[in-house]
Amino acid sequence: MSSTTNPAGGGPVGGPRAALYRYGVGGLAIALSVVVFLVPFAFIVLVAAMDAQQAGEFRFAWPRDVQLWDNLVEVVRTRDYLLIIAFINSLVLTVASVALTVVLGAMVAFVLQRRRTRFTGFVNFLVLAGLIMPPAIVPTIWVLQRVGLFATMPGLILVEVAFGLSFTILLFRAFISTIPRELDEAAVLDGAGPLRLFFRVVLPLLRPVLVTVVLVQSVNVFNDFQTPLYFLPGDAGATVQLTLFNFQSQNLSSYNLLFMDVLLITIPPLVLYLFFNRQIVAGMTAGAVKG
């Protein structure tokens, strides 16, 4: 990788070697990226536009008869508009759990960063544990059953909150440490209580990191498959990821519909990425570095 010229960006700007590297290696990388990364996505779109018979051939080919719209209508109609219900379920789950995670996580991060007590170390430990440790599934189901929340949407929302808190707290805590304490003191002198200080002074200042957290958590929850699979079984509460799984298990003959479903489920993250790629990238790497 380093035989052509300095790949780390410190080399001379001009010269034929630099040009060869820029266009030669760059061109090669682009060609490879098309094959490795774009072809699979193109395949999803192509199959989603095929008729059932051609889709079953698994070939990377132009659809004999482009029926993107027909397939869309058909997949939406399947099993009494299950997909629509699933999209609503996913939306409710994502919005509710991310909103709760963000507020609860920011409250913890705020006090955790500002006030040192003998519990601070323990709380930090719990936050890291939540990030690293796999959740104990059946005991969680047992707890949910005890409080009557198993296989309900509120139960699933709370589980997603519990699993998402650690990441949120870490990101918020790092950001809150850059907000000067003097601001808190000024607000307190002006007569603000803790809730007012938090919601009206601190939370607005968290906006950049808040956008990041909301985006990354939304993508995570929307894409989550394992948690809804365990905690919200059954068709009525199915999220979009589960419909994919159900179609895969039951509709093996019509791959065009299955891939239409894949396509539909890929669109929300794609849209978010197109509009907010800077924030998403920042959140992913920041979360990673802290983890």
Place this chain on the structure above:
Amino acid sequence: MSQTIGSTTGSTTGSAVRRARPPRRAGDRAGTRPGPYPGWFYLPAAIVYGALFLIPTLLSFYFALTRWTIFDSEFIGLENFAQFFSEPALTRGFVNTFVYAVITSGAKVVLGLGLGLLLTSRILGRGYLRAVIFFPVLVSSVGVGITFQVLMNPTKGAINAALGVLGIDGPGWLVDPALALFSVALVDVWKGVGLATLIYMAGIVSIPKEYHEAARVDGAGSWRLFRDVVFPLSWPATSTVITLSLIGGLRSFDLIWAMTRGGPGFTSDVIASVIYKQYQAGFYGLSTAGNVILFLAVTAIVLPLTRFLARKEVEL
């Protein structure tokens, strides 16, 4: 959500903000006690986290020792663990978990570093490449799994068709018992390498330019520059990628379940898929034992590893 957004857009007059204004009492009480940072701010999060993560984790250590039907449990000692390590189907899952985690994180380190170097250098189409390599990170594992399951079909799939054009007889990616786990790992790397690349790019860019210049003045070639400057100084990135992908690899379930369901047979099972299978079969105690084993495995690997990586970081 709308409340949160409303109170963060900076307006001081929005109704969402007014609704969040505290009752007087809270302010007064806080004034007498721990200042503006009250301990009860922990409470809502602590209840959710405690009830749905902490307590189940602690409970798992007891229920793993029982024969359990959700309604009642019978203490049977270490029987579940004995079964886990004597039945080949379960033991295979245990071994596979480590193989899978090590392979995927190793590949992500090597490819992420290579791509990170490539994408921080002066190269054509850098923005496009970054975007296209990163995007699969945001796509659902199940969607990716289904797509590659079709692409990897041994007789009709596009991958083997392309290999056939090159005169290569493609393998039975997901149907060959010796290969299935590695095929899924390959797709895992495809999906996750964008994140590793991104982390490396951040690490490489943060290396001060003076180091490059100093090394150049000393007559270091590209390889020396990489070995003695770029690689050591981007060690925090390496350490992050290793830790992150090991944790993810040990816990991974979605992709494996979407692509093979642990098959053919149980050759691509991992602990997480064993946990699900035993749960489905109604063996809750055994399933929970799997959870405890996964917990211990993650602890036994990640704790010493992070310590080792941190020490190395100081040394470098």
